Amino acid sequence: MGDFQEGNANLPHYTGHRERLRERFRTAGAEALADYEILELVLFRSIPRQDVKPLAKHLLATFGSLAEVLGASEARLKSIKGMGDATIVDFKVVMAASQRIARSAMVKKPVLSSWSSVIDYCRTAMAYEEREQFRIIFLDKKNQVIADEVQQTGTVDHTPVYPREVVKRALELSSTAIILVHNHPSGDPTPSRADITMTKNIVDAAAPLGITIHDHIIIGKDGHASLRGLQLM
Incomplete structure (x- = not known):
């Protein structure tokens, strides 16, 4: 032409x-x-x-x-x-x-007072991943973001998570609180029994060291679920 x-x-x-x-x-x-x-x-x-x-x-x-x-x-x-x-x-x-923009909105203020920014960021970063990712948002004493890391990437329906590694990384960063996040590539954010058990294990490992687990958020294409909101932790 x-x-x-x-x-x-x-x-x-x-x-x-x-x-x-x-x-x-x-x-x-x-x-x-x-x-x-x-x-x-x-x-x-x-x-x-x-x-x-x-x-x-x-x-x-x-x-x-x-x-x-x-x-x-x-x-x-x-x-x-x-x-x-x-x-x-x-x-x-x-x-x-778009992910950078969403993350910058999250880190500008204490995350507990801008929870919608946390959810927006997590959805932007993870909702359409084809494999499960386990992400940790590390916070300081003012509940501001120190670091945001993908600790593990798994298969389409499973990600291995090791509570000792989660706690170890929090101590390395001098983090006093964390938010756990992972995605369900199936699209349905409903927590599984394994999700609930894993969260309890991390809470139990972190508590003696003064590390608070604010929430475990599960991200799906069709929305999100909060284990704390569902009273599952």
């Missing part, structure tokens, strides 16, 4: 669409755009000479939501016709930026 420049009378049909979409984003903001149109704006960067609307709509139909598209694994994205390495990198940059 050849290269096309601005002002060329033979511009392909999608060029005008791209400019109109960018202008609508600039003037009306993201809320005025559908999810597939936001995806189009991302795809414009790495696919410069193609109508990307069909690809954007196909990605949403395949994965279910904008967040699930951006959070999908590289292998799954590569299985979609039209998704190349550059496009996948762009998706992962957008996802990383």
